[in-house]
Amino acid sequence: MLSIGEFARLAGVSVRMLRHYDQLGLLRPDRVDSRSGYRSYAAAQLARANQLIGLKDLGFTLEQVGVLLDGELAEGEVVALMRARRDALRAQIATDEHRLASIEARLRSIAKENPMSEFVETSLPALMLVQQSVRIKEISQVEEAMSGMFQQVNDLLRDIPRAGPGVATYTPQGEGMIAAAAEQIGDAPVPDGLERATVEAQPRALTVRYTGGDLSGIQQSWQGLVAEVEARGLTPHGTCREVYDVTPFDGDGAGWSVDLQQPVA
Known part of the structure:
Protein backbone atom coordinates (compact mmCIF):
# COMPACT_ATOMS: atom_id res chain seq x y z
CA MET A 1 0.00 0.00 0.00
CA LEU A 2 1.05 3.59 -0.64
CA SER A 3 0.58 6.50 1.72
CA ILE A 4 -1.32 9.48 0.36
CA GLY A 5 1.96 11.40 0.07
CA GLU A 6 3.68 8.63 -1.90
CA PHE A 7 0.66 8.19 -4.16
CA ALA A 8 0.48 11.95 -4.77
CA ARG A 9 4.15 12.02 -5.79
CA LEU A 10 3.76 9.10 -8.19
CA ALA A 11 0.54 10.47 -9.69
CA GLY A 12 1.96 14.00 -10.03
CA VAL A 13 -0.76 15.76 -8.03
CA SER A 14 -0.96 17.39 -4.64
CA VAL A 15 -2.22 15.71 -1.50
CA ARG A 16 -4.89 18.38 -1.31
CA MET A 17 -6.19 17.42 -4.77
CA LEU A 18 -6.28 13.74 -3.84
CA ARG A 19 -8.46 14.62 -0.85
CA HIS A 20 -10.67 16.69 -3.15
CA TYR A 21 -11.01 13.79 -5.61
CA ASP A 22 -11.95 11.55 -2.68
CA GLN A 23 -14.69 13.94 -1.55
CA LEU A 24 -16.10 13.99 -5.10
CA GLY A 25 -15.96 10.20 -5.38
CA LEU A 26 -13.57 10.33 -8.32
CA LEU A 27 -10.64 8.55 -6.72
CA ARG A 28 -11.28 7.02 -3.31
CA PRO A 29 -8.45 5.54 -1.20
CA ASP A 30 -8.16 1.80 -1.20
CA ARG A 31 -8.10 1.88 2.60
CA VAL A 32 -8.77 4.46 5.34
CA ASP A 33 -7.49 3.75 8.86
CA SER A 34 -10.50 3.83 11.18
CA ARG A 35 -8.50 5.33 14.07
CA SER A 36 -6.10 7.76 12.42
CA GLY A 37 -8.06 8.54 9.26
CA TYR A 38 -4.90 8.05 7.17
CA ARG A 39 -5.59 7.24 3.56
CA SER A 40 -3.73 4.48 1.72
CA TYR A 41 -3.78 3.75 -2.00
CA ALA A 42 -3.01 0.67 -4.07
CA ALA A 43 -0.47 0.92 -6.89
CA ALA A 44 -3.17 -0.38 -9.25
CA GLN A 45 -5.10 2.87 -8.66
CA LEU A 46 -2.41 4.86 -10.48
CA ALA A 47 -4.04 3.88 -13.79
CA ARG A 48 -7.29 5.59 -12.77
CA ALA A 49 -5.35 8.57 -11.44
CA ASN A 50 -3.57 8.92 -14.77
CA GLN A 51 -6.88 8.76 -16.65
CA LEU A 52 -8.44 11.33 -14.33
CA ILE A 53 -5.54 13.77 -14.66
CA GLY A 54 -5.34 13.26 -18.43
CA LEU A 55 -9.04 13.99 -18.95
CA LYS A 56 -8.83 17.00 -16.65
CA ASP A 57 -5.83 18.35 -18.58
CA LEU A 58 -7.87 18.04 -21.79
CA GLY A 59 -10.28 20.54 -20.30
CA PHE A 60 -13.13 18.32 -19.19
CA THR A 61 -14.94 19.33 -16.03
CA LEU A 62 -14.58 17.06 -13.01
CA GLU A 63 -18.23 16.10 -13.42
CA GLN A 64 -17.56 15.01 -17.02
CA VAL A 65 -14.40 13.20 -15.91
CA GLY A 66 -16.39 11.21 -13.36
CA VAL A 67 -18.93 10.13 -15.97
CA LEU A 68 -16.18 9.11 -18.39
CA LEU A 69 -14.21 7.18 -15.78
CA ASP A 70 -17.22 5.28 -14.51
CA GLY A 71 -18.34 4.28 -18.00
CA GLU A 72 -21.84 5.71 -17.58
CA LEU A 73 -21.93 6.96 -21.17
CA ALA A 74 -22.50 4.92 -24.29
CA GLU A 75 -19.62 4.80 -26.76
CA GLY A 76 -21.35 7.25 -29.09
CA GLU A 77 -21.82 9.72 -26.26
CA VAL A 78 -18.15 9.47 -25.30
CA VAL A 79 -17.14 10.13 -28.92
CA ALA A 80 -19.49 13.12 -29.10
CA LEU A 81 -18.06 14.52 -25.87
CA MET A 82 -14.49 14.10 -27.12
CA ARG A 83 -15.32 15.70 -30.48
CA ALA A 84 -16.96 18.67 -28.77
CA ARG A 85 -13.83 19.17 -26.67
CA ARG A 86 -11.64 18.83 -29.78
CA ASP A 87 -13.67 21.50 -31.59
CA ALA A 88 -13.45 23.81 -28.57
CA LEU A 89 -9.67 23.40 -28.50
CA ARG A 90 -9.42 24.12 -32.24
CA ALA A 91 -11.48 27.28 -31.79
CA GLN A 92 -9.27 28.37 -28.90
CA ILE A 93 -6.14 27.74 -30.97
CA ALA A 94 -7.56 29.83 -33.82
CA THR A 95 -8.39 32.63 -31.39
CA ASP A 96 -4.91 32.49 -29.88
CA GLU A 97 -3.26 32.51 -33.32
CA HIS A 98 -5.29 35.59 -34.24
CA ARG A 99 -4.24 37.29 -31.01
CA LEU A 100 -0.60 36.36 -31.65
CA ALA A 101 -0.74 37.84 -35.15
CA SER A 102 -2.29 41.01 -33.72
CA ILE A 103 0.42 41.29 -31.07
CA GLU A 104 3.16 40.82 -33.66
CA ALA A 105 1.57 43.46 -35.87
CA ARG A 106 1.51 45.91 -32.97
CA LEU A 107 5.13 45.14 -32.16
CA ARG A 108 6.04 45.91 -35.77
CA SER A 109 4.12 49.14 -35.47
CA ILE A 110 5.98 50.11 -32.30
CA ALA A 111 9.28 49.28 -34.00
CA LYS A 112 8.10 51.24 -37.06
CA GLU A 113 8.56 48.18 -39.24
CA ASN A 114 5.09 48.12 -40.78
CA PRO A 115 5.37 47.18 -44.47
CA MET A 116 4.16 50.50 -45.88
CA SER A 117 5.46 52.44 -48.85
CA GLU A 118 5.65 56.22 -49.09
CA PHE A 119 2.52 58.35 -48.75
Missing part, protein backbone atom coordinates in the same frame (compact mmCIF):
# COMPACT_ATOMS: atom_id res chain seq x y z
CA VAL A 120 1.22 59.65 -52.08
CA GLU A 121 -1.21 62.53 -52.56
CA THR A 122 -3.32 61.93 -55.65
CA SER A 123 -6.82 61.92 -57.13
CA LEU A 124 -9.03 58.83 -57.19
CA PRO A 125 -11.11 57.61 -60.14
CA ALA A 126 -14.75 56.64 -59.91
CA LEU A 127 -15.33 52.91 -59.47
CA MET A 128 -18.22 50.85 -60.84
CA LEU A 129 -18.66 47.89 -58.48
CA VAL A 130 -20.88 44.95 -57.60
CA GLN A 131 -20.97 44.33 -53.90
CA GLN A 132 -22.47 43.20 -50.65
CA SER A 133 -22.57 45.67 -47.79
CA VAL A 134 -23.40 45.77 -44.10
CA ARG A 135 -23.63 48.38 -41.37
CA ILE A 136 -20.88 47.94 -38.78
CA LYS A 137 -21.26 49.30 -35.26
CA GLU A 138 -18.05 47.96 -33.70
CA ILE A 139 -14.61 47.86 -35.33
CA SER A 140 -14.20 44.30 -33.99
CA GLN A 141 -16.91 43.21 -36.44
CA VAL A 142 -15.08 44.41 -39.55
CA GLU A 143 -12.70 41.51 -40.20
CA GLU A 144 -15.29 38.75 -39.82
CA ALA A 145 -17.94 40.66 -41.78
CA MET A 146 -15.62 41.52 -44.69
CA SER A 147 -14.17 38.01 -44.93
CA GLY A 148 -17.64 36.49 -45.08
CA MET A 149 -18.92 38.99 -47.65
CA PHE A 150 -15.91 38.61 -49.95
CA GLN A 151 -16.38 34.84 -49.85
CA GLN A 152 -20.04 35.19 -50.86
CA VAL A 153 -19.31 37.81 -53.53
CA ASN A 154 -16.65 35.66 -55.18
CA ASP A 155 -18.81 32.55 -54.98
CA LEU A 156 -21.55 34.40 -56.87
CA LEU A 157 -19.05 35.72 -59.43
CA ARG A 158 -17.23 32.42 -59.87
CA ASP A 159 -17.56 32.30 -63.70
CA ILE A 160 -17.51 36.05 -64.42
CA PRO A 161 -14.20 37.68 -65.50
CA ARG A 162 -12.97 40.60 -63.40
CA ALA A 163 -12.40 44.04 -64.88
CA GLY A 164 -10.13 45.13 -62.04
CA PRO A 165 -8.95 44.22 -58.53
CA GLY A 166 -11.24 43.59 -55.58
CA VAL A 167 -12.17 46.59 -53.46
CA ALA A 168 -13.34 47.14 -49.88
CA THR A 169 -15.03 50.43 -49.05
CA TYR A 170 -15.82 52.03 -45.72
CA THR A 171 -18.31 54.89 -45.50
CA PRO A 172 -18.80 56.68 -42.13
CA GLN A 173 -22.42 56.67 -40.93
CA GLY A 174 -23.13 58.19 -37.54
CA GLU A 175 -21.11 56.33 -34.93
CA GLY A 176 -20.66 53.33 -37.25
CA MET A 177 -19.93 52.72 -40.90
CA ILE A 178 -21.15 50.98 -44.02
CA ALA A 179 -18.60 48.35 -45.03
CA ALA A 180 -18.76 46.81 -48.50
CA ALA A 181 -16.93 43.93 -50.19
CA ALA A 182 -16.86 44.55 -53.93
CA GLU A 183 -15.52 43.35 -57.26
CA GLN A 184 -15.27 44.97 -60.69
CA ILE A 185 -16.99 43.11 -63.55
CA GLY A 186 -17.64 45.89 -66.09
CA ASP A 187 -20.96 45.53 -67.90
CA ALA A 188 -21.49 41.85 -67.09
CA PRO A 189 -24.92 40.95 -65.63
CA VAL A 190 -25.15 41.19 -61.85
CA PRO A 191 -26.02 37.87 -60.18
CA ASP A 192 -28.82 37.73 -57.63
CA GLY A 193 -27.52 38.51 -54.18
CA LEU A 194 -25.29 41.39 -55.32
CA GLU A 195 -25.95 45.07 -55.93
CA ARG A 196 -24.35 47.59 -58.26
CA ALA A 197 -22.65 50.53 -56.61
CA THR A 198 -20.69 53.56 -57.74
CA VAL A 199 -17.88 55.06 -55.70
CA GLU A 200 -17.51 58.66 -56.77
CA ALA A 201 -14.26 60.08 -58.05
CA GLN A 202 -12.28 62.10 -55.52
CA PRO A 203 -10.15 65.12 -56.55
CA ARG A 204 -7.81 64.69 -53.60
CA ALA A 205 -6.73 61.73 -51.51
CA LEU A 206 -3.76 60.47 -49.53
CA THR A 207 -2.72 56.87 -50.20
CA VAL A 208 -0.17 54.34 -49.00
CA ARG A 209 0.61 50.80 -50.11
CA TYR A 210 0.50 47.93 -47.62
CA THR A 211 2.42 44.75 -48.43
CA GLY A 212 2.77 41.60 -46.36
CA GLY A 213 2.26 37.89 -46.09
CA ASP A 214 -1.04 38.48 -44.26
CA LEU A 215 -3.29 41.39 -43.30
CA SER A 216 -2.40 41.47 -39.62
CA GLY A 217 -0.69 44.87 -39.93
CA ILE A 218 -3.25 46.62 -42.09
CA GLN A 219 -5.00 48.35 -39.18
CA GLN A 220 -1.71 49.90 -38.09
CA SER A 221 -1.10 51.00 -41.68
CA TRP A 222 -4.47 52.75 -41.68
CA GLN A 223 -3.53 54.43 -38.41
CA GLY A 224 -0.29 55.63 -39.97
CA LEU A 225 -2.14 56.95 -43.01
CA VAL A 226 -4.72 58.88 -40.96
CA ALA A 227 -1.95 60.27 -38.73
CA GLU A 228 -0.20 61.53 -41.86
CA VAL A 229 -3.46 63.12 -43.06
CA GLU A 230 -3.68 65.02 -39.78
CA ALA A 231 0.02 65.95 -39.84
CA ARG A 232 -0.50 67.57 -43.27
CA GLY A 233 -3.38 69.66 -41.95
CA LEU A 234 -5.94 67.71 -43.98
CA THR A 235 -9.29 66.15 -42.98
CA PRO A 236 -10.52 62.62 -43.86
CA HIS A 237 -13.52 62.98 -46.12
CA GLY A 238 -16.00 60.49 -47.61
CA THR A 239 -15.58 56.83 -48.48
CA CYS A 240 -12.14 55.30 -48.01
CA ARG A 241 -10.99 52.33 -50.08
CA GLU A 242 -8.80 49.26 -49.94
CA VAL A 243 -7.80 48.13 -53.43
CA TYR A 244 -6.43 44.58 -53.43
CA ASP A 245 -3.93 44.68 -56.30
CA VAL A 246 -2.27 41.40 -55.26
CA THR A 247 -3.70 38.68 -53.02
CA PRO A 248 -2.64 35.13 -52.04
CA PHE A 249 -5.57 33.87 -54.11
CA ASP A 250 -4.13 35.09 -57.42
CA GLY A 251 -2.46 31.74 -58.03
CA ASP A 252 1.20 32.73 -57.88
CA GLY A 253 1.65 32.23 -54.13
CA ALA A 254 2.21 35.92 -53.50
CA GLY A 255 1.13 37.71 -50.35
CA TRP A 256 -0.84 40.93 -50.18
CA SER A 257 -0.35 44.27 -51.89
CA VAL A 258 -3.16 46.64 -50.94
CA ASP A 259 -3.51 50.32 -51.81
CA LEU A 260 -5.09 52.17 -48.87
CA GLN A 261 -6.89 55.26 -50.14
CA GLN A 262 -8.23 58.02 -47.89
CA PRO A 263 -10.07 60.93 -49.58
CA VAL A 264 -9.22 64.24 -47.92
CA ALA A 265 -10.42 67.80 -47.84
